[in-house]
Amino acid sequence: xxxxxxxxxxxxxxxxxxxxxxxxxxxxxxxxxxxxxxxxxxxxxxxxxxxxxxxxxxxxxxxxxxxxxxxxxxxxxxxxxxxxxxxxxxxxxxxxxxxxxxxxxxxxxxxxxxxxxxxxxxxxxxxxxxxxxxxxxxxxxxxxxxxxxxxxxxxxxxxxxxxxxxxxxxxxxxxxxxxxxxxxxxxxxxxxxxxxxxxxxxxxxxxxxxxxxxxxxxxxxxxxxxxxxxxxxxxxxxxxxxxxxxxxxxxxxxxxxxxxxxxxxxxxxxxxxxx
Numbered sequence: 001x002x003x004x005x006x007x008x009x010x011x012x013x014x015x016x017x018x019x020x021x022x023x024x025x026x027x028x029x030x031x032x033x034x035x036x037x038x039x040x041x042x043x044x045x046x047x048x049x050x051x052x053x054x055x056x057x058x059x060x061x062x063x064x065x066x067x068x069x070x071x072x073x074x075x076x077x078x079x080x081x082x083x084x085x086x087x088x089x090x091x092x093x094x095x096x097x098x099x100x101x102x103x104x105x106x107x108x109x110x111x112x113x114x115x116x117x118x119x120x121x122x123x124x125x126x127x128x129x130x131x132x133x134x135x136x137x138x139x140x141x142x143x144x145x146x147x148x149x150x151x152x153x154x155x156x157x158x159x160x161x162x163x164x165x166x167x168x169x170x171x172x173x174x175x176x177x178x179x180x181x182x183x184x185x186x187x188x189x190x191x192x193x194x195x196x197x198x199x200x201x202x203x204x205x206x207x208x209x210x211x212x213x214x215x216x217x218x219x220x221x222x223x224x225x226x227x228x229x230x231x232x233x234x235x236x237x238x239x240x241x242x243x244x245x246x247x248x249x250x251x252x253x254x255x256x257x258x259x260x261x262x263x264x265x266x267x268x269x270x271x272x273x274x275x
Contacts, residue, residue: 039084040112044069045077048098049086051251053106054138057090057097066251103228106140107180110220114179129250134221136245136254136272142217142232143245147256147272149222151235154268160196161214163187166225168218179220181228187214189231197231200267202238207231 040046047067052058064074078098081087086105090097100106136147143151155161164185168176175183194204207213207230215229227235239245244260247253256264256272264270 035084036086036108039081039086040109042077044073045081048074048077048081049100049105049109052087052098052100053109053140054247054252055100055103055106055141056247057099059095059097063098100140103140107217110139110179110217111177113220114177129253132248132250132253136256137252138236138254139217139219139226139228142226142228142236143239143254144217144219144226145221145254147245147254148226149219149224150270150272151264151268152216152225152227154264154270155227158196158268159190160193160268161187161227162190164225168223168225170223176218178223179218182216182218182225185216185225187216187227189214197235200235200238201242202231202234204231204234207234 040049044067048063051063051066060074060078061071063078064071067074067077069077078087078089082089082098086101087098088101090099134145136143137145139148142148149166152161152166156164156166164187168178168182170178173184176185189204197204204213209230211230213230214227215232216225217228218224219226226232236245239260242260242263244257244263246255246257248255261272264272
């Protein structure tokens with residue numbers, strides 16, 4: 001009679017374990033870098049992702065215009081980015097609004113910018129856009145560029161934060177890269193820091209949850225630190241609420257208002273040239 005096992009009989013697991021893996025640790029998964037890279041590699045999708053780098057949600061029509069493509073083509077690209085986990089979509093009435101899936105996507109784009117060749121500047125418009133991004137821009141939900149670096153320096157010099165001087169020194173860096181989140185330095189609030197931030201209307205006991213309160217990024221254009229994390233997001237949101245900064249017409253570009261320039265100089269000693 002053939003030796004046929006019954007469904008309810010226990011079966012040997014030896015055949016199901018790859019050779020050499022008996023009793024070993026479980027196999028760990030590997031990340032599919034190629035798939036993520038392929039999503040970003042298309043020029044139109046890359047422009048869409050860069051356009052959303054300030055953390056805001058934008059409709060498909062605005063993203064199509066920024067990428068210089070038609071609505072139907074934009075719809076196909078957006079669907080791929082959502083499916084690939086780089087974007088999320090929210091429906092508001094008849095419209096759909098798209099945003100980056102999280103700060104890690106923005107950080108990845110910043111890192112890619114370090115190894116990407118520069119786009120040729122062939123017009124005054126492109127030159128003005130580049131200069132504006134260097135002056136003041138968003139890095140997901142916090143400030144970057146000369147304004148972001150100056151703000152970090154003001155927080156350190158006024159004794160709100162402590163832990164480092166805010167200068168990125170490549171020859172001393174261990175894990176820090178010339179862009180993206182930093183890891184080598186531990187910034188902390190000073191004992192007087194919460195009270196000083198409260199004068200600006202920032203409550204350090206009510207920072208955004210589920211993220212580190214204080215982080216920093218190495219700014220790719222200034223090669224210094226700017227403030228990130230929950231405190232960076234809360235402080236940036238407060239500056240917008242005070243109308244000290246405003247969104248510019250170019251994605252990610254931020255403008256420091258005259259009132260904001262006076263307010264930051266009065267409260268933190270922050271002076272940003274070429275605003």
